[in-house]
Amino acid sequence: MAVYILKRLGFMVVVFFIVTMMLFLIFKAVPVDPVNLWLADTGANVKPEQYEQMRQQVISQLRLDQPLAIQYVYWISNLISGNMGYSGFHKAPVRQVVSSPIRATVKMNIVNLVLVFIISIPLGIRSAVKRGKAFDNSVQVVTILGYSLPTFITCILAIWLLAVKIPLFEMGGMATPNLKGSWLTLELDKIKYMILPLIVMTFTSLGGLTRYIRAAMIEALSLDCVRTARAKGLKEKVVIYSHAMRNGQITVITALTNWFIGIFGGSLMIENLFLWNGMGRVMFMSVRNNDWAVVFAMSMFYVLIALVGHLFVDLIYAAADPRIRLT
Amino acid sequence: MKKPRTIVALLLAAIFVLSGMTACQTDGQQQQPAGQTEPAAEPAAEPASSGPSGTITIGETTEINADFMTGWTNVSPNSRIKSLIHGGNDTYAIDPQGQYQLNTRVVENLATADNEDGTKTFTFELTGDRVWSDGTPITAKDYVFALLMTSSPEFQALGANAIGGYDYVGYDAYLAGETKVFTGIRLLGEQSLSVTVKAEELPQYYDYLMAVIGPYPFHHLAPGVTLSDDGEGAYMSDEWTPELAQQTISNDSDGTGYRYNPTVTCGAYKLVSFDTTDLSVVLEANPNFCGTWDGVMPSIQTIIFRRQTQATQMQELENGVVDLIPGVSAVAQIEEGLALVDNGVAVNDTFYRYGYGLIRFHCDQGPTSFASVRQAIAFCLDREEFNRAYASGYAITVDSAYSLAHYIYQDNKEYLEENLIHYTLDPERAVEILEADGWMMGEDGIRHKEVDGEDMPLVVEWLSSTDNTVSDLLRTMLVPEAAKIGIKINETAVSSVLDAASRRGIRDEEAQYFMFNMALNFGNPDLPYNSYSLREEFWGGNYNNNYIRDEELDRITGEMYYMEPGNKEAFDEKYLEYIIRYNELMPNIPLYSNTYFDFYSPRLQNYDIDSLYDLRYAILYATLAE
Numbered sequence: 001m002a003v004y005i006l007k008r009l010g011f012m013v014v015v016f017f018i019v020t021m022m023l024f025l026i027f028k029a030v031p032v033d034p035v036n037l038w039l040a041d042t043g044a045n046v047k048p049e050q051y052e053q054m055r056q057q058v059i060s061q062l063r064l065d066q067p068l069a070i071q072y073v074y075w076i077s078n079l080i081s082g083n084m085g086y087s088g089f090h091k092a093p094v095r096q097v098v099s100s101p102i103r104a105t106v107k108m109n110i111v112n113l114v115l116v117f118i119i120s121i122p123l124g125i126r127s128a129v130k131r132g133k134a135f136d137n138s139v140q141v142v143t144i145l146g147y148s149l150p151t152f153i154t155c156i157l158a159i160w161l162l163a164v165k166i167p168l169f170e171m172g173g174m175a176t177p178n179l180k181g182s183w184l185t186l187e188l189d190k191i192k193y194m195i196l197p198l199i200v201m202t203f204t205s206l207g208g209l210t211r212y213i214r215a216a217m218i219e220a221l222s223l224d225c226v227r228t229a230r231a232k233g234l235k236e237k238v239v240i241y242s243h244a245m246r247n248g249q250i251t252v253i254t255a256l257t258n259w260f261i262g263i264f265g266g267s268l269m270i271e272n273l274f275l276w277n278g279m280g281r282v283m284f285m286s287v288r289n290n291d292w293a294v295v296f297a298m299s300m301f302y303v304l305i306a307l308v309g310h311l312f313v314d315l316i317y318a319a320a321d322p323r324i325r326l327t
Numbered sequence: 328m329k330k331p332r333t334i335v336a337l338l339l340a341a342i343f344v345l346s347g348m349t350a351c352q353t354d355g356q357q358q359q360p361a362g363q364t365e366p367a368a369e370p371a372a373e374p375a376s377s378g379p380s381g382t383i384t385i386g387e388t389t390e391i392n393a394d395f396m397t398g399w400t401n402v403s404p405n406s407r408i409k410s411l412i413h414g415g416n417d418t419y420a421i422d423p424q425g426q427y428q429l430n431t432r433v434v435e436n437l438a439t440a441d442n443e444d445g446t447k448t449f450t451f452e453l454t455g456d457r458v459w460s461d462g463t464p465i466t467a468k469d470y471v472f473a474l475l476m477t478s479s480p481e482f483q484a485l486g487a488n489a490i491g492g493y494d495y496v497g498y499d500a501y502l503a504g505e506t507k508v509f510t511g512i513r514l515l516g517e518q519s520l521s522v523t524v525k526a527e528e529l530p531q532y533y534d535y536l537m538a539v540i541g542p543y544p545f546h547h548l549a550p551g552v553t554l555s556d557d558g559e560g561a562y563m564s565d566e567w568t569p570e571l572a573q574q575t576i577s578n579d580s581d582g583t584g585y586r587y588n589p590t591v592t593c594g595a596y597k598l599v600s601f602d603t604t605d606l607s608v609v610l611e612a613n614p615n616f617c618g619t620w621d622g623v624m625p626s627i628q629t630i631i632f633r634r635q636t637q638a639t640q641m642q643e644l645e646n647g648v649v650d651l652i653p654g655v656s657a658v659a660q661i662e663e664g665l666a667l668v669d670n671g672v673a674v675n676d677t678f679y680r681y682g683y684g685l686i687r688f689h690c691d692q693g694p695t696s697f698a699s700v701r702q703a704i705a706f707c708l709d710r711e712e713f714n715r716a717y718a719s720g721y722a723i724t725v726d727s728a729y730s731l732a733h734y735i736y737q738d739n740k741e742y743l744e745e746n747l748i749h750y751t752l753d754p755e756r757a758v759e760i761l762e763a764d765g766w767m768m769g770e771d772g773i774r775h776k777e778v779d780g781e782d783m784p785l786v787v788e789w790l791s792s793t794d795n796t797v798s799d800l801l802r803t804m805l806v807p808e809a810a811k812i813g814i815k816i817n818e819t820a821v822s823s824v825l826d827a828a829s830r831r832g833i834r835d836e837e838a839q840y841f842m843f844n845m846a847l848n849f850g851n852p853d854l855p856y857n858s859y860s861l862r863e864e865f866w867g868g869n870y871n872n873n874y875i876r877d878e879e880l881d882r883i884t885g886e887m888y889y890m891e892p893g894n895k896e897a898f899d900e901k902y903l904e905y906i907i908r909y910n911e912l913m914p915n916i917p918l919y920s921n922t923y924f925d926f927y928s929p930r931l932q933n934y935d936i937d938s939l940y941d942l943r944y945a946i947l948y949a950t951l952a953e
Contacts, residue, residue: 046490046493048864051868051869057483104604159638159639171643172636172639173634177608178607193605273639275634
């Protein structure tokens, strides 16, 4: 196992460097002048001589006057030392630009992940067991609705119904500005803002996983071992949760780990409509504002997460299924 | 043996998930000014009735960033916040008409001198009764320091625009680090300073704009540094280093950098917090504020800037989540807001946009280099109908480089109405203009003209943006009408991300596209010389971005810019000349000049805005009803 992990880590380093080079070249090929972005706020407010002077300053600061290879070496050495670069749009370190959004996104995604798994696992199993019955059909309809309705519509409907017509929740934001009170008061306030986007997120995410688990369980329930267990007179609960579920667990683990890898990526629509300051919104705004330093740094971060995540998936598979051997 | 494997698997998965949880344990930090304590356990009591009181929440659809100092970014909400926390102590102030006036609350005496070498010196005697928010007196040193700091190589090294003293004698050598002494800036006494403007910048009609100076807290930003003047110019001691500037201005690791957390300010409000989680800002009235130029102290205690989406902003106003939504221009939101006004839930105030959306032409190459073609295209569009479709009447159509908010238009409305060409849908007139200039209809249904012995078809390459209503309307309203009279407009639609990149760069010789739909806002004051100058350094980029070579336009705008100050009549005469010349040349076709709406709660009173007198100023005079 240790050898396997070391080998994989070695591969990861190689893959990481290849990806950095590819991404670097791709971002360099984007037909956008980073100097113009830096000076966008300056506009025609300064005289041409001033503008030219500022332009030269930015070129020098960004090392755009250096060969591409030098620029890459400078960038990768900074990245390795934890310096993710400097946002031309925000005129601030990328780390500073993304630190709050990434925490907000991870927080929302983790709570969503837990909720979705708590709801969809029993729902999927019960749907499989009650296949074709009224319960199963109802679950199918509801989950398909959440799955297929455009997220934008779901968000607007949720806001209209649960924040405007029946004002149970906040329309958007992450906390009440200038609220004063105890730690508990402040935390409860944050939770209050989180509920509505979470409801929408969970509703829109349920469909995929529930149907995934349902399909896996239907297959598992038709296995010979399950039929044998039933023939032995075991209780249905034991048959389902001990025999069938064990065979379906790889499906759950696959879904769980894939979701985890996606935990750092935010939902553009939900974050924008609920004013949740997360990564989906940051990435969208960065692309829109040609802020490639942020896009670049975050792409690298996601690559790293994907590489580490897949290693974990393999380890978890091996731990869960004795038939899988890591060599 | 199977059970332990499952448990291990689940444990690993759980650790995996929990590791993510740990990553987000530290929640978004609220930057607190150093020295301030955590909020009290109980809701804060409102201040005594004699002082400012109440809270107003302002909704902002543009994201607020962490930048609260001039030199880096300048998004609109941050610009408002910066004005509220740093403004009020500048040597000049904006009056309700949007005009600059000497700020007599700050300047006791101003003396100007035209020097023999062509330079001009502004000498300010400052009032001595003003203090920073921490109680330290504001002196001339703070003003001189502001100029030295924002011109210094140390400031530039922070990635800031170090142009604070650009107009003054000695700037270039000072910025280059060749000397520590800034010869054009003098510290003359405790409350006295002078600045000397370079000869090459003079004369200028608005030369006083080069003497608009505001302070930065020297004691706070440059601890241990001394600022002196031995008669040759002001300078800072060697303790002013890039490291010190980084520490006091740009340090973001512990949130103490002045840029992110300005704790010592002199404006009407103090920054209480910027919540990096939901990007809201809380300001509180600064009891040490010296008052506005006309001696008014703000009466609202707390101002909260809060992020909104367009989709729900009016519901938030209705529900009391926000009290004021400034600068609404989208039709759907205006109509929602007006419905609230009809129901008595909200009040509104409107003002004309100081600018407009437009069709921009590149005027040095291809068919659009001919004024006749540009005029003909303007006669192919029913701009009134365009405005109705685009802005449902919440915009107006103008015929040249002005908006209805311009004083020059308001003072000369009749003259302009009589003397301007009024462009509207008139294909016959367009044909007349084209044929008079030699553009004849060809067998291919496109007009042609012989230019330098070569045939030039009247094909205009238009770079438009995808998902853009203006593009959609021009596609259906302008392109078919133009085609009927032999003008072929070829559209290339690109994403707004690539839009700017696809336009012609500063030094590009060949234009690929000749027509664009864009927007502009006029400066205050509006000085169009930069945009139409024939001087090489103004070519393209942010300046002459029409690439127009018209000696007349260059002459008129140059004479406006370099006019001796004081003769308003002569200046206005040139201004009108410019507007008429622009109207003839049509380097841009003005499309829509929006009417902006501020919607607010009826409890906000005495809030009077105008095109050049927006929230930044009006909120200082506003009151909150009980």
